[in-house]
Amino acid sequence: MKYLPNIIFLVALAVGIGYFTYNIRKLIRNIKLGREIEELGDKKERWGNVVRIALGQSKMVVRPVAGIMHIIVYVGFVIINLEVLEIIIDGLFGTHRVFASLGPVYDLLIASFEILALLVIVAVVVFWIRRNIQRLRRFMNPEMKGWPKNDANYILYFEVVLMTLFLTMNAADHQLQQLGSAHYTQAGMFPVSSYLLPVFSDMSEQSLIIVERTAWWLHIIGILIFLNYLYFSKHLHIILAFPNVFFGKVVPKGKFNNLESVTKEVKLMMDPNADPFAAPAEGAEVPAKFGASDVTDLSRIQLLNAYTCTECGRCTSECPANQTGKKLSPRKIMMDTRDRLEEVGKNIDKNGEFKDDGKQLLDDYITREEIWACTTCNACVEACPVSIDPLSIIMDIRQYLVMEQSAAPNELNIAMTNIENNGAPWPYNQMDRLNWKNES
Structure with missing residues (x-):
């Protein structure tokens, strides 16, 4: 019976980490359903972006209020979870505040944890007010x-509960230290939780131990639950933001890649020895699809983008098409891509391989009206705090519509016909294009 709590803790830890690993493996499998990208660009610049954008949060502070609040939560999440290492060691080996031997350093760490915990609670309350009372337009x-709305609020509630449990655990622990209770090492400074001591001043030692142990267990179980909630939540960006920024575009944002499939077709047309009417050789590679109509036609980076989306709405709030009342929302493009990818993944889980479900990303999730509303201005790409590129998905679907289905809007078809016939998008003969200079 002496080691029962340690065994229970070990089982809880193994189940929590095991289920998290299971879901992360599914996520990696789903991302690998996309096309592999060979050329990634300057690696040094990519690492620089990781330091500046992901670690340094440089794009978050463009909007100071939300940016500063997010940095507080971000730093609090990273630093306070260093305390989780101590909890894991204590839980496995039955120790208590195993790092107390660090002395003044430990005192400083606990004090900083508590201050950050309080700041996180304040920041989360501000976020909740902005979403539910102030009701900022981009969240509506x-x-x-x-x-999506409930998910955002669940995360905020989770964070408040975890920080409150942490401070409650410390307050009860501090009171037990003052009582000289066995097993409760004299260690740590408690600048925030010490204000909770009046709540516990009249409690017996046994009641304090129950409060401290309950808060301790709920805190670590809550962390394990939150860890596994990430896969189902927009908060997955906690893990994916760093690799996503690393794989973000480092070429000028207005530059679009040539389709390899188009290049092959052009080379075939230019080859004087090629017979365009010849049947494909046996075992020959099937010509690649032009553009994308479903998630498996997209690249792995685009699918990583979809899972990384924080649903913050900065892209949509900067989109000129959305601002003028059109249906396009870059955030929705990413959310739809992720939802379709999850549907494909569940199909594979059920059948062992993907079985045609009669659906695709285009039309079943993203409408043609949304796709053609885009002005390709790159405002959404520039606004994203974690280097997500909704425009690349829009352009790939456009390429599919134009090159596979000849389904471009009439205005675009007229412009392309004029370019083919007249060398310009306007309906004037090439010989007449400079007539304007003769007009007085």
Whole structure:
């Protein structure tokens, strides 16, 4: 019976980490359903972006209020979770505050943890007010109804509960230290939780131990639950933001890649020895699809983008098409891509391989009206705090519509016909294009 709590802790830890690993493996499998990208660009610049954008949060502070609050939560999450290492060691080996031997350094760490915990609670309350009372416009878009809205609030509640449990655990521990209770090492400074001592001053030693142990267990179990909630939540960006920024574009944002499939077709047309009417040789490679109509046509980086989306709405709030009332929302493009990818993944889980479900990303999730509303201005790409590129998905779907289905809007078809015939998008003969200079 002496080691029962340690065994229970070990089982809880193994189950929590095991289920998290299971879901992360599914996530990696789903991302690998996309096309592999060979050329990634300057690695040094990519690492620089990781330091500046992901670690340094440089794009977050463009909007100071949200940016500063997010940095507080971000730093608090990273630093306070250093305390989780001590909890794990204590839980496995039955020790208590195993790092107390660090002396003044430990005191400083606990004090900083507590201050950050309080700041995190304040920041989370501000976030909740902005979403639910102030109701900022970018949180009220149609795609943010239902689960996305609830998910955002669940995360905020989770964080408040975890920080409150941490401070409650410390307050009860501090009181037990003052009582000289066995097993409660004299260690740590408690600049925040010490204000909770009046709540515990009249409690017996046994009651204090129950409060401290309950808060301790709920805190670590809550962390394990939150860890596994990440896969189902927009908060997955906690893990994916760093690799996503690393793989973000380092070429000028207005530059689009040539399709390899188009290049092959052009080379075939230019080859004087090629027979365009010849049947494909046996075992020959099937010509690649032009553009994308479903998630498996997208690149792995684009699928990583979809899972990394924080649903913050900065992209949509900067989108000129959205601002003028059009249906396009870059955030919805990413959310739809992720939802379709999850649907494909569940199909594979059920059948062992993907079985045609009669659906695709285009039309079943993203409408053509949304795709053609885009002005390709790159405002969404520039605004994203974690280097997500909704425009690349829009352009790939456009390429599919134009090159596979000849389904471009009439205005675009007219412009392309004029370019083919006249060398310009306007309906004037090439010989007449400079007539304007003769007009007085």
